Amino acid sequence: MTVCEAPGKVYLFGEHAVVYGEPAVPAAIERRAAVTAEPREDDHVRVEAEDLSLDGFTVEYSGGTSDRPDVDVPTPLVEAAMGYVDAAVEQARDAADAPDAGFDITVESDIPLGAGLGSSAAVVVAGIDAATRALGEPLDRRELAERAYQAEFEVQDGQASRADTFCSTMGGAVRVEGDDCEPIDAPNLPxxxxxxxxxxxxxxxxxxxxxxxxxxxxxxxxxxxxxxxxxxxxxxxxxxxxxxxxxxxxxxxxxxxxxxxxxxxxxxxxxxxxxxxxxxxxxxxxxxxxxxxxxxxxxxxxxxxxxxxxxxxxxxxxxxxxxxxxxxxxxxxxxxxx
Ligand SMILES: Nc1ncnc2c1ncn2[C@@H]1O[C@H](COP(=O)(O)OP(=O)(O)O)[C@@H](O)[C@H]1O
Ligand SMILES: C[C@@](O)(CCOP(=O)(O)O)CC(=O)O
Ligand SMILES: [Mg+2]
The missing domain is CATH 3.30.70.890 (GHMP kinase, C-terminal domain)
Known part of the structure; x- marks a missing residue:
């Protein structure tokens, strides 16, 4: 059982404009999403996401996105909620060259959902890190950040910057401009x-x-x-x-x-x-x-x-x-x- 946790963030400045190549400065904050990944014998993925707004739920589905989970909540809600975890699992399978790897995944997060604190990025970053480590193929942080960005990019229909995922991976304050991402020194801002x-x-x-x-x-x-x-x-x-x-x-x-x-x-x-x-x-x-x-x-x-x-x-x-x-x-x- 491998557990990784990644922080959310606030934007000091630059959200939205960063999508069009302008620079942005997000800063990671001490609110985290923890993802547990346990490899399975089969190719199924079982997800427990207790903190989701739909009162939490557990789903199990086999590899690939065509097979939707069988749960008693409306499909669009499940798809919206599953998208990032799905994308993280796919990135981990690809990185570890293990297309049929199955996992039991648990997400626990104290980052409010969809509220601008980067819960999606934290889940994706912690998810890819936990799943690749569980497969014995840990990634260096630059590759982890890049794969997390790819996952957000796919789920958000091509509308994402590297800001959230890079910041969640590296911590501290960062500056992102297109594909140029660097940690920066920042004072301890209140x-x-x-x-x-x-x-x-x-x-x-x-x-x-x-x-x-x-x-x-x-x-x-x-x-x-x-x-x-x-x-x-x-x-x-x-x-x-x-x-x-x-x-x-x-x-x-x-x-x-x-x-x-x-x-x-x-x-x-x-x-x-x-x-x-x-x-x-x-x-x-x-x-x-x-x-x-x-x-x-x-x-x-x-x-x-x-x-x-x-x-x-x-x-x-x-x-x-x-x-x-x-x-x-x-x-x-x-x-x-x-
Ligand atoms: N604890 C969690 N478990 C599973 N998925 C989560 C969790 N937290 C966030 N997500 C995913 O991230 C989405 C919110 O991301 P987004 O709309 O980008 O807002 P933000 O990143 O600002 O929180 C949720 O709808 C859900 O799909
Ligand atoms: C609007 C945007 O600049 C930031 C979105 O941040 P959040 O997912 O709302 O935390 C989009 C992006 O950079 O991917
Ligand atoms: Mg987000």
Missing amino acids: FVVGFDGGAGDTGELVAGVRALRAEHEFAADTVESVGDLVREGERLLADADPGSEPDPELLAALGELMDFNHGLLAALGVSARSLDAMVWAARDAGAHGAKLTGAGGGGCIVALDESDATETALSFTQGCEEAFRAELATEGVRVVEP
Whole structure:
């Protein structure tokens, strides 16, 4: 039995624009998905995903995607939920040259689903790592990240960047621009997350931005402007002392860029009333800056505040279901049981 766990992430800045080749800076946070992989004698895959919103379920199916699991929940829900685990198993089979390998897979996660904290990437990264290790063919982290990206790319119909999967694999803060992915030094940023209890459909939201961008030059310019502010944010981070407590001037400058980034994302149509309400509650509470994180449409915002004021204000904000401090996860995917 092999167990690996991988972290979720917040976007300091750059989501959506990163899909079109602009740079983005996500940072891994201490909320993890743990995947257990136990090889089987046959070619079946049995998946236990207790944390899924459909009250959790267990399914068993044989190799290949044509054979759908036999469970008592609507097929589209199962397919949506199974997609990433399926894709991870396929990548592991391919990497280990074991097309008929079967597994018992268990997923346990404390990352809310579809909320912009990268639960899909964490499941895929931990899943491929656990399954390849269980087959005795561990991957180096660069290959693991690349295969995890391929898996997300397939499930999301060709609409994915390498940002989530690279960040979840490596941990810490990273910068991603096209296929150029590098860990970066970052100070210990005081992230506060607000969660509206809902979710957004990543594929649909990305497709919406794609359509806007194709239709209006000003939407394409907006995407480019996101890239410009990310480049400015990168310069700020590069000048800061890595690993230290950030000084107030740096926090103020990063926060200003986050505020700007949220405005541009809202212009691109991916914010929501609940996300805007949480962003404003954070700003009113004195956060240095606040923005939605991830695909948007619903889910989470991230704010910078070293005091407790933002977390407290969010917990009293209508539409905010949960507020918590998110520590930077300096370690990416890790083995819990070899
Ligand atoms: N604990 C889990 N078990 C199985 N699948 C999961 C789990 N967590 C997330 N997933 C998969 O990831 C999907 C959400 O991914 P996505 O829409 O990209 O949002 P995000 O990555 O922001 O959480 C879920 O619908 C499900 O398919
Ligand atoms: C919108 C996007 O930039 C980020 C999506 O993040 P999440 O799956 O919502 O955590 C898409 C991508 O980069 O693959
Ligand atoms: Mg995702």
